Amino acid sequence: MNKSLTFEILLPVSIFREGKAFVAYSPALDLSTSGKTFEQTQKRFHEIVEIFFEELERKGTTDKVLEGLGWEKSVKSEWVPPTVISHNIMPFQMNYA
Numbered sequence: 837m838n839k840s841l842t843f844e845i846l847l848p849v850s851i852f853r854e855g856k857a858f859v860a861y862s863p864a865l866d867l868s869t870s871g872k873t874f875e876q877t878q879k880r881f882h883e884i885v886e887i888f889f890e891e892l893e894r895k896g897t898t899d900k901v902l903e904g905l906g907w908e909k910s911v912k913s914e915w916v917p918p919t920v921i922s923h924n925i926m927p928f929q930m931n932y933a
Contacts, residue, residue, distance in 0.1 A: 847885070848920040851877055862915035866905060 851874065861868040868886050871877035887909040891900045892898040904916040 845915065845917060847917060848923075849881060850923065852883075863920070864905065864907070 847862050847864050848862055851858055851860045853859075854870070856895065857870045858874050858877040859868060859870045859902065860877045862881075862885075865888060866882055867888060868882075869877065869880040871880050889898070892901055902915055907915050911917050
């Protein structure tokens, strides 16, 4: 019997510009994708997340991979991604010899 994996999660996703492209990245899954527009990038990220979880299920590695990414199971045995505590732009001074 094939068990289906179904759950809803809130993922932290950063979308930023890189030249003329938009890049979406989620540290919770260590996944990224890009597109020519913000909307295309959002759509592609949604698609890559679906593919990611489909592959985990197909390979039977969901628990192992999510645990390795820092996810935890809730009281209801649902997967919960790591919580983003801060997302800042921080100044750094670099000294080169």
